[in-house]
Amino acid sequence: GFAKLDHQRQKRTGFPEVVFGEGKSVQQIISIISALKQNINRVLATRVDEQKAAEVIDAVPGLTYNPVARTLFWKHEAEPAVLYKGYIAIVCAGTSDLPVAEEAAVTAEAFGASVKRIYDVGVAGIHRLFHHLDEIENATATVAVAGMEGALASVVGGLISNPIVAVPTSIGYGANFQGLSALLSMLNACSPGISVVNIDNGFGAGYYATLIHKNHNKNKID
Amino acid sequence: GFAKLDHQRQKRTGFPEVVFGEGKSVQQIISIISALKQNINRVLATRVDEQKAAEVIDAVPGLTYNPVARTLFWKHEAEPAVLYKGYIAIVCAGTSDLPVAEEAAVTAEAFGASVKRIYDVGVAGIHRLFHHLDEIENATATVAVAGMEGALASVVGGLISNPIVAVPTSIGYGANFQGLSALLSMLNACSPGISVVNIDNGFGAGYYATLIHKNHNKNKID
Amino acid sequence: GFAKLDHQRQKRTGFPEVVFGEGKSVQQIISIISALKQNINRVLATRVDEQKAAEVIDAVPGLTYNPVARTLFWKHEAEPAVLYKGYIAIVCAGTSDLPVAEEAAVTAEAFGASVKRIYDVGVAGIHRLFHHLDEIENATATVAVAGMEGALASVVGGLISNPIVAVPTSIGYGANFQGLSALLSMLNACSPGISVVNIDNGFGAGYYATLIHKNHNKNKID
Amino acid sequence: GFAKLDHQRQKRTGFPEVVFGEGKSVQQIISIISALKQNINRVLATRVDEQKAAEVIDAVPGLTYNPVARTLFWKHEAEPAVLYKGYIAIVCAGTSDLPVAEEAAVTAEAFGASVKRIYDVGVAGIHRLFHHLDEIENATATVAVAGMEGALASVVGGLISNPIVAVPTSIGYGANFQGLSALLSMLNACSPGISVVNIDNGFGAGYYATLIHKNHNKNKID
Amino acid sequence: GFAKLDHQRQKRTGFPEVVFGEGKSVQQIISIISALKQNINRVLATRVDEQKAAEVIDAVPGLTYNPVARTLFWKHEAEPAVLYKGYIAIVCAGTSDLPVAEEAAVTAEAFGASVKRIYDVGVAGIHRLFHHLDEIENATATVAVAGMEGALASVVGGLISNPIVAVPTSIGYGANFQGLSALLSMLNACSPGISVVNIDNGFGAGYYATLIHKNHNKNKID
Amino acid sequence: GFAKLDHQRQKRTGFPEVVFGEGKSVQQIISIISALKQNINRVLATRVDEQKAAEVIDAVPGLTYNPVARTLFWKHEAEPAVLYKGYIAIVCAGTSDLPVAEEAAVTAEAFGASVKRIYDVGVAGIHRLFHHLDEIENATATVAVAGMEGALASVVGGLISNPIVAVPTSIGYGANFQGLSALLSMLNACSPGISVVNIDNGFGAGYYATLIHKNHNKNKID
Amino acid sequence: GFAKLDHQRQKRTGFPEVVFGEGKSVQQIISIISALKQNINRVLATRVDEQKAAEVIDAVPGLTYNPVARTLFWKHEAEPAVLYKGYIAIVCAGTSDLPVAEEAAVTAEAFGASVKRIYDVGVAGIHRLFHHLDEIENATATVAVAGMEGALASVVGGLISNPIVAVPTSIGYGANFQGLSALLSMLNACSPGISVVNIDNGFGAGYYATLIHKNHNKNKID
Amino acid sequence: GFAKLDHQRQKRTGFPEVVFGEGKSVQQIISIISALKQNINRVLATRVDEQKAAEVIDAVPGLTYNPVARTLFWKHEAEPAVLYKGYIAIVCAGTSDLPVAEEAAVTAEAFGASVKRIYDVGVAGIHRLFHHLDEIENATATVAVAGMEGALASVVGGLISNPIVAVPTSIGYGANFQGLSALLSMLNACSPGISVVNIDNGFGAGYYATLIHKNHNKNKID
């Protein structure tokens, strides 16, 4: 075939291969998802637009599409939805950041984490964030999604004690340079306890937070 | 001489010419300051390092040097220190931003404004800022100085109602790119009510805040 | 709902929340505008294209659309159009800068300021600017809009004494880099008394000028 | 004083404030370290050069200096060196990356983590890395430090299952652009399970890895 | 005509002129290919999309179209397909890099080289590469094609002893900056034995590898 | 020798080779100047600092050093200073731009042009420029030198009818990026009739203006 | 009207205002051209696409459209086509650079210069250029148009003695960055006698060359 | 020890490890060279400044220092200087490029290649290059070193038929951006047959050319 699927990945890195839908044809997505379903119990595809998704769903039974996150997901019916206790907090600054925040959320859920969504709490109206601080503090890890100047990550970083995965988004215009502004902000955050993934990489952040989450004390089954 | 002094500037733009000391020799600074003293009542020079300053002070009587702001200032003895009621708030994020914040403060004071200094209140410990919100709100204009990711400007912008002049500083390293990070943050601030001057341009911010300040209702002598 | 509206913003920052239309669906714009109309007397939405605007107007009675500025505006009938004496000057360099200049003008007017429009006075034919200098000087604040090399801001800055809010536009091509050229020019202006907002951010400039304007002595009702 | 120390930081974010020595005078470092010693049991200062360090050590008893990491550390004698079971793996590509790798290691140790150092295992001789894979896999978190093209992070990311904190270094020349090359590589890593901190920010990576480490199942005291 | 064809190029530089199809009209491509067929035995056109290709094929007999590489090729029937012994290895990281890898492969084949294609062996699953090391080592030259962070080139560079021509692709998003990330990686590769061509320049890499290949000892007809 | 002098250059390009002193040792400069003196009547060296210049002057008789322009010049005594009628205007914005303006002036004079220097006429005090407009208009070509935002070139360009050679200088700080700001301004000038040379390239501008000057009608010896 | 036409421009700068068609509506172009025709004898509009051009030609009698240059031109019938003796040479590197080269040519011709077109003589087949050297040398000024790496300008610069106006084009891909590569090449040309205009600015180059041309000795009517 | 030497590298990649001297202490260089001398017959160290070199030579017998290339070299007395027939051509544009050209030359010679040096043949005086074309054409590979605009690589690329390794140098100033200009030129060269290494990476180019050279037909011992 055109692709060399990496069936050992779950053994090696803890999670199975995830399909990156962007630039792939409907036929390619169908054939990769179908192949993966033979080997693993949870299959996720990201960056699949609404039209492609409809065609894939027609061809492969049992897929769920999330139109905001633009993800397709399937899990074996024997597989429980949630695998760990506790939860990951996902905060985002504005409503335009939702697709990226949802990509993170869906990814975390796909791999068995519970998620609390705390959206539209950007620093222009910082009191909105303060209403949710305890909820964020009690998570095992926090994903902070923001575009424009990305100040949300620094502010959250100064207020809570769990590790924050910051995701700059490309929301903005002009001197935003497609997310460069938020990316640089997050890399230069004056609060420690923050690490950064690529611009608009909700998937990477959800994946990373789940890596932390699944080994957290709080989640240990005693 | 080598320079064409702009003696009409005060009439035209409200404030007299200010000497930019960087790259000028001691002799040049002395001769420009001396010439300006003949024509105007308040003479300011910025970016003058400690060693040059000592030599200029020896040659020109009546100058005050501020070693943090790196400024020389002289005013005619008949001239009052403060010309307007009310004050400008100058906030800065960290102790490393002090030279820029002080350049702004000294510039504002040089032109007759009162200043309240609220320093080291960066968002890594945001409670420090909240202790001073009323003081900032009651100013006629606010200068917000920050390096690294420059989030302070956005946070202040979401909390107060007077115009904010944001100054990115070159404090930081790596992906900070000599202040680019804070500059982009401030230009992309999600809170409105913020305008921006050049990286490390404390002078420009102090000058601009004073332009706003001198015409504020609060300062009107009824 | 999908968004957390910030109804206290007017109390906190002096002006109510403004709807940023870019990337929002017609339904989202309608529902946000409708919600805001319940709470505040002046509702502004920016970056709404002609087609979306027609649909929103159909759904929400009383809105005015400005096709150059691409803004929707509504005010309560009891609310006066103009709230302050005096005016803001809005100058722009070329006819291509009009949409940005108008966004600034409409924003200022939405919040009760009077505006004088002085358009197409770029430095390629500088005499056109000189015909309007007195008008600009008598404003309480000036918004200077220019693309290409953005020299207009520096020239105006050397000639008048009120605070200038400079807006770089993305007009140009090649080494203009979508407005970077004008942005850098304005940040490095050799004239003081200039502060800068993001590329194409007419809204931000109009908002900022109005913050200055509403507290100006000239506008005080004695 | 010139600085507002943030004594609540440990309560809020899990770890106490760390002194960033760059740009601080010997007197400032001495006074901040002394103040912190009154309040907390573990005091760390980073970016302190050899000469400053000697003067600070003379003035403050009980400090240890690490000349490669350029750190000063003090802990109360009652405080145990190691607080958690398990360890953090710190891998670096070349000998020139050592200062950054050591800053990460010392930071993690300062906050009670054990560290395994696996240095000079860059991809030019990839077999060197393979000799240590089990050791890395068994860590709770991995810090991967690399300059030049930063490929080490991607390679490690494809081979192990714990979360990787990648630190680009400024080692290189020409089109390296002071670490930009490695930074972009790490942000665009084709392997998931990688998050990134600022160029040369060993401190941030060590801090972040310890945040993960201290809550890891493996470290739970049953 | 509109173009000055360079019929001496083969004599001067070893290979005839190749038609760069991007931005050329169907008519221009037809007329250039037809002219070249009069003078040389092997005619190649790159960057020709499917629709244009169909029209050109209709007009010029004997052309072969490769839809992945987007190339048109014709050779005189008397001309043998393969001119040299041995082969060039072409490795690529992911399935999205295929068009660039195929452009390199087709170019090499057009000029008489044999090619071994080793695709989808990126470092996220590095064992896939190891299965093919001997095949790569036995080539006379290797073309390494990769997007995202481009680590594949460095890894291959540390493992084999023939010259590697690295081609960064524009595959990626966010801080990838249209291939800048992979380009910088490859220029800064810590392994020597790597040289680099422009982003997405499969043609250039295939051409260059064939320049090396045709003079290789292994290919000498004794 | 280490260099291949280009003795035919004058025949080919109108002017002889000029020595670029930066990075050359005193010995190299002496030997090149001495060799050129054998062949041509006018020898110019640029970018020679004061200390090197002193040593070169000691070794080679008849050289003149201009410490602001940092140039060494020699002409054969039989050679007239001025070769053409009319003059080149050289305008600069601030006193810090003088070294670049003088490099242009000295280069033009070295090749036989007359020069009018109109310095410190930047747009912050634009009336200073207006006093000199006739003088500039009557030149055969104008060199416009400016740092910071480089607006001077656009303003002059809108007011005069001879060709302008614009030279951006690296004067400025912060978002000036070592002259990038002025360079982009000049390339994007809204006035036509402006062409641009490299940042700080006074030599190139003086040379280019003299190329225009020597063939100007005004300079024809009837 | 929406625009302030600059009818004095011809008097001030030697040539009348030229209409920049990009971003203007058909109605705007028609009304500006019509207004200019009242006042000046030669009217030029650039960047007008084929469709707009057809509509403008329908509305305004006497216009000529050049579909490669994308220009509209009208001159009064009493006005001679050529106003000066001699000619400007316009050289370009490849056939893709034609639109820019033609924009330069049409602009020069619009203002009365004769032009020799020497196209497709890029350095990949440098002998093509050598065939035309005398023709270029005998021009009064040369416009050199090139994309990709822009080496043509340097090569021509080392071979001829009239002033060269270099125009980088945006032709290329990948690390070309929309013409940045050629722009930097031309600004850093090792041959003197070259000045540069903006990327793709054929108009500016044609205009500038004509400014030089019209005052050239060769063109003097004795 | 602090470093993991890679003694298998010669077996794996054809050439032994080379010491990169920059940033290494004299002691480190001595200990690495000494260790390598035990295992391999040809030891090369690059980027060693004159002062360090003197100290290393004192400690390690048999080293040769090349002060222009800044290299140290040792070979076992039984080892012949030249291992292959034929030669590599190394051309450079200007005298300032010599250190990089020599680094390439010394590296090639260290690994047994013969080298022809053709220096100071930049395109400003292109006839100098033409005198040497046959010599370049007869090489097995060509290294082309150039700073400023780097046009030399394109010109050579259009004239000869062996593979060219292009090395951009950081020679230049202003918009050269430390070699970025030449780097982009070489990546965008309109002539094929060119590949590129990092800015100033003479070592990489010499190494790569030798990889090609040692397997060239011409060099085969029949």
Ligand SMILES: Nc1ncnc2c1ncn2[C@@H]1O[C@H](COP(=O)(O)O)[C@@H](O)[C@H]1O
């Ligand atoms: N620290 C500063 N940063 C930016 N501009 C300054 C500063 N200090 C003075 N200036 C400006 O520089 C101008 C004087 O420049 P100069 O003629 O070189 O002394 C003054 O009119 C001020 O507008």
Ligand SMILES: Nc1ncnc2c1ncn2[C@@H]1O[C@H](COP(=O)(O)O)[C@@H](O)[C@H]1O
């Ligand atoms: N090497 C380092 N790199 C980045 N941040 C650091 C470093 N060392 C300490 N810090 C941070 O800098 C803060 C202290 O800054 P300051 O108040 O200037 O001493 C601490 O709270 C740390 O979060």
Ligand SMILES: Nc1ncnc2c1ncn2[C@@H]1O[C@H](COP(=O)(O)O)[C@@H](O)[C@H]1O
């Ligand atoms: N200040 C300068 N800036 C740019 N180029 C210069 C300068 N001075 C001389 N040159 C050019 O550098 C060439 C000589 O370079 P070189 O062979 O290194 O001495 C001359 O032919 C001039 O064209």
Ligand SMILES: Nc1ncnc2c1ncn2[C@@H]1O[C@H](COP(=O)(O)O)[C@@H](O)[C@H]1O
């Ligand atoms: N001048 C140079 N430029 C780039 N890489 C070099 C240079 N000299 C040596 N190297 C590479 O650097 C590696 C050694 O790095 P290190 O282990 O730090 O000594 C060698 O294997 C070479 O591949």
Ligand SMILES: [Mg+2]
């Ligand atoms: Mg919101």
Ligand SMILES: [Mg+2]
């Ligand atoms: Mg602090």
Ligand SMILES: [Mg+2]
């Ligand atoms: Mg106009």
Ligand SMILES: [Mg+2]
């Ligand atoms: Mg090593």
Ligand SMILES: [Mg+2]
């Ligand atoms: Mg794959």
Ligand SMILES: [Mg+2]
């Ligand atoms: Mg001045």
Ligand SMILES: [Mg+2]
């Ligand atoms: Mg061609």
Ligand SMILES: [Mg+2]
């Ligand atoms: Mg030379």
